Amino acid sequence: MKRAGLAEPNAMTLATSTPSGRPSARMVLLKGIDERGFLFFTNYGSRKGRELATNRHAALVFYWREVNRQVRITGRVSKLPAAESNAYFATRLHASRVAALASRQSSVIPSRAALEDRFAELKAEYPNDSPPRPINWGGYCVHPNEIEFWQQGPNRLHDRLRYRKSRGAWILERLSP
16 A cells, blocks of 8 residues: 555545434554555444445544645445455454454443453464454555645644545635634
8 A cells, every 4th residue: 555655644634424424533553555446444344334324424634743734535435345344354463353353342341350350361362373353353445535734834824735526536625714
């Protein structure tokens, strides 16, 4: 996966919503950018996974306080092919792969100890072997239809440039702050 000069890891805010419009946002790691869009991986049964299953639209925000800039992206989301999820899963550290098997992300658990016990059981089951990618874990791609670049300006006269996809072409628009 191409990284386009991005430092690893690269955190981004992912915003999703329920079919009725109830929003939620969380930080996730950007794992790649390519001609399709912005790639990340997660548990399909997590809150974000369940929301994306019923509402295929999401927003991403990257913010760099040090340089007073942000990039906001909106677009349609699709699952990555299983082969691509398998390939990425194989690159994760052994313990991270075991943790993906142990966690039922976003589910209520009885205690931290229960999670740690499950992790220990699976670690013993796969001491040197490669744990298989869980069927409920994989990648997503946010296919951008709008990308906005924001740069803080003096007197709150910020620069805002928006690229909006229309009929397959990108249109550049300057927005008022």
